[in-house]
Amino acid sequence: MIFSNKNKIVFTLSVFCLIVFNSKVFSQSLVTIPSTVELPLESKINKFSYNLHIALPFDYEKSKQSYPVIYVLDANNDFPLVTSISRRLQAEEELKDLIIVGISYKDSAYINRRADYTPSSLEAWGNSGGASKFISVIQDEVFPIIETKFRVEKDSRTLFGHSLGGLLGSYLLVNGQELFNNYIISSPSMWWDDYYVLKNGSSSSISSKVFLSVGALERPHMLESCNKLSSFIDENIKSASKKVVILDGENHASAKIRAYTDGLKWLFK
Numbered sequence: 001m002i003f004s005n006k007n008k009i010v011f012t013l014s015v016f017c018l019i020v021f022n023s024k025v026f027s028q029s030l031v032t033i034p035s036t037v038e039l040p041l042e043s044k045i046n047k048f049s050y051n052l053h054i055a056l057p058f059d060y061e062k063s064k065q066s067y068p069v070i071y072v073l074d075a076n077n078d079f080p081l082v083t084s085i086s087r088r089l090q091a092e093e094e095l096k097d098l099i100i101v102g103i104s105y106k107d108s109a110y111i112n113r114r115a116d117y118t119p120s121s122l123e124a125w126g127n128s129g130g131a132s133k134f135i136s137v138i139q140d141e142v143f144p145i146i147e148t149k150f151r152v153e154k155d156s157r158t159l160f161g162h163s164l165g166g167l168l169g170s171y172l173l174v175n176g177q178e179l180f181n182n183y184i185i186s187s188p189s190m191w192w193d194d195y196y197v198l199k200n201g202s203s204s205s206i207s208s209k210v211f212l213s214v215g216a217l218e219r220p221h222m223l224e225s226c227n228k229l230s231s232f233i234d235e236n237i238k239s240a241s242k243k244v245v246i247l248d249g250e251n252h253a254s255a256k257i258r259a260y261t262d263g264l265k266w267l268f269k
Contacts, residue, residue: 068156073165075102176204184263190225211263215250
C-alpha cells in the first residue's frame with residue numbers, strides 16, 4: 001500500500017496517540033504533533049497555569065478561510081487522541097477541516113481538573129467547585145487568544161468533555177449559557193453532589209446540538225447520569241438537537257474514543 005505524506009503523518013500520529021492514551025496517567029508533557037502550536041496561559045482569574053494546544057489544518061498557511069473550532073478538555077491526555085481521530089477522519093474525507101484547541105495544565109492536572117470541572121465544592125473531594133471561574137477563563141482569556149491569533153468561525157464552537165469534563169459541558173448546557181454551539185458530552189459525571197447540576201438547571205431556548213453518549217459497560221450510576229441528563233434536555237431545552245448513544249462494548253476509559261469519532265461525524269455531517 002502506498003501512503004501519501006499526509007497519510008503517513010496521520011498514521012504516525014495514531015501510533016503516538018495510542019501510547020499516550022494507554023499510559024493511564026495525566027501526563028504533564030505531550031508528544032510533538034505536526035501542524036500544532038502551543039501557547040502558555042497564566043490565568044488572572046483563577047491563578048492556574050495552562051497550556052493551549054492548537055492543531056491547525058495541514059493547509060492552514062496556504063488558505064485564507066476560517067474554520068470551526070473544537071475545544072477539548074483534559075487535553076493533557078485527550079488533545080493527541082482528538083487530533084489523531086480528527087485527522088484520520090479528514091484523510092478519509094469523512095470530516096471537514098477544523099481547528100482543535102486543547103486546554104491542558106502545566107502541573108497538577110488531576111487536582112486542577114477537579115477544581116475546574118466541578119460546579120460545587122465537596123469536602124471529601126478536596127479542591128473542587130471552581131467551574132464558574134473556569135468558564136470565565138474560557139470566555140475572557142481563552143477565546144480572545146484563539147480568536148485573535150487564528151482564523152476561526154466564532155459562531156461554530158464545539159466543546160468536547162468526558163467524565164468530569166462532560167459534567168462541565170452539561171453545566172454550561174443546562175444553565176443556558178451560549179459559549180458553545182455544539183457539545184460532545186461523553187460519560188458525564190452528573191452524579192456529582194447528588195445531581196447538583198440538574199437540580200439547579202433551568203429551562204432555556206438555546207438551539208445547541210448535543211451528542212451525548214455513555215459506555216454500555218460503565219457502572220450503573222454513569223448510565224443513570226446519562227439518562228437523567230437526556231431527560232432534562234427533553235423537558236427543559238426543547239430547542240436543542242440531541243442524539244443519545246449507548247456504546248456497546250465500551251467502558252468508561254474506552255467510551256470517549258467512539259464518542260468523539262461518532263460525535264464529530266454527527267455534528268458535521
